Amino acid sequence: MGIETNMKQYGLSEAIQKSADHFSDLTVSRVILQEKGIYRLISSEGEKWGEISGRFHYDVQEKSEYPAVGDFVMADWNKSGGHAVIHRVLPRKSSFIRKAAGEKKEEQIVAANIDTIFLCMSMNNDYNLRRLERYLSIAWNSGAVPVVILTKADLCEDPESRLMEISSIAAGVDVLITNAVEKDGYQQIVPYISDGKTVAFIGSSGVGKSTLINCLLGEKYMDTNGLRNDDKGRHTTTHRELILLPSGGMVIDTPGMRELGMWDSGDGIHQTFSDIEKLAQSCRFRDCTHSESEPGCAVREAIERGELSMDRFYSYLKLMNENHYIENTQGYLAEKKQKFKAISKINKKNRKR
Template identity: 55%
Template sequence: MKKELENIGLDRRFLAEASLYPDLYVGRVISQYKDLYKAMTENGDVAAEISGKVRFDAETLSDYPAVGDFVMLDRNENSGGNAIIRHVLTRKSAFIRRAAGTAKGEQVVAANIDTVFCCMSLNNDYNLRRMERYLGVAWDSGAVPVIVLTKADLCDDLPQKLEELDAVACGVDVLVTSSLTEDGCASVRKYLGRGRTVALLGSSGVGKSTLINRLLGHDALKTRGLRNDDRGRHATTRRDLYILPDGGAVIDTPGMRELGIESADFAKAFADIDALAAQCKFHDCTHTGEPHCAVQQAISDGLLSAKRFSNYQKLKKEARYEGLNSRQIEAEKIATMFAEVGGIKNARRFAKENNRRKRGM
């Protein structure tokens, strides 16, 4: 069974860290539902829960175990109740989302991923701006993104779609898949294999579950299509790690609403814009009206899409406000508005002095 753990990513790095806890057993979290976990160990799967110390020491939700984590347990068999998770081994990558309604609370959605399949269907779900969002989140996780286009059988203008996508891919591999043929998913298999973990990211209904079922060789997940309003029906409401028959593992995640843009890597997702910005005359150029702006010049010359740049600005702004409640968002906006005059306190002081002068006139 130890080989099974190695098959799903237990490498020398994790083994070296696990050796620091000689009285405990290493396992990988393969499923989570609220406060209960299922972990795979060398003696099989065990039900588990976190220890009181782990709960006490956790400063944020991201310190709790997540699907994909390698953890240290007090037992490796189902006897005497649930196993206890004593430690979470250091992650090499992670999808992180901000906990709803908080300014700083973060929660790990999936951990220790090698490759992220950014999935988008070639029918009504096709949206370049959405893919830019996916790539930003994927790059920030620490894993390598791969664009996976699904439902190719429903696309009448594939060459045009691929040409459009090339402008936002920034060197990321692009795969085209279909669920109608036996080899329709063959292109994704080269990213799978022993010791590797893949996670799927994308809107609900684009074919993530169908792709996982095809890779598993059986229907382990329910599949649902897009609704008439082009929004997906949420077939997945929890996160699970599945062991692939040809080696490696895949993690299914709920729809994109589970992941915010607040931790996106804009430098990689918008590498072309960053390269242009480096050519601007002013190092603090906002690309909105300054002279000799390389970004605006590229837009004028048709080298950069105005829509892509607009989405870049939108996502950077969203990254500041994602997860904040209405009062926190308003505070952030006010702070931004008065930043040039040294903050809101200075602005109030300036207003009072201005009123005094007016009264003295």
């Protein structure tokens, strides 16, 4: 196998190679694992652990500028045997970004340079339409193509009914039903994975992401613990990892997410709730707030006619308000970080004197 063919298998395209050619003294590599500030890289030189350079760390202004699984980076491969040193991240064609868990108002890149996002949801008690709307909004905003994967069909009494429900809120999205209990219960996802393409499995803990990946690999590569007695998922995946499949293509497994906050996902919300936004175009007033007191509100009229559920409308308002809050926060944080950088530069100059 030639070197060029190897990296093409890992998604190295002509466009990415062209960006890499500007840094001929460094090696183009892809991040295949991320764990506690260190990165597992693959390049034409093989595999090696890597860490970011001091200059890189100093220049970072946003958390999303750090490498993430799926990123292509330029690194000093350090052939003497030590860790590779990452000097920059190449432009991303897509990225799944959420608000980092916890109180901090920071963004977190879950996976980068993905072609398809498998949004996994089990058909038992994990089933939640409102959560799926949130996942879809972020997925549409990522630049990748979302596909809904319904798992554990064997635990659902009426899978076709739930398929219809999801299809009604996921316009333009393929929805697939899988059942890992059956020998070929995962085959319908195979056509979405091909040479040089990357898919990411996103979803709550215990929905069967790792089980599906094991089916694709043909071996038990990932630990799988299923659900606890209270029907809540166990966290079996503790890090993000990109895996090359024997049949070609790559998958990224991600830890289950207890929180999935909006982060500048306005375009994705518009896409997910295109039915509501289309109704809003028929409101009497352009700045209609869709409240009960608004005259000539097409959205409220659709709710009264039973064409739009109140739950879906409230979900739309909730995500829009959450995203609007984050957008306003980002401006404040950017100003604060610029001020901190300016102070740091002054202090650095003073120390040199």
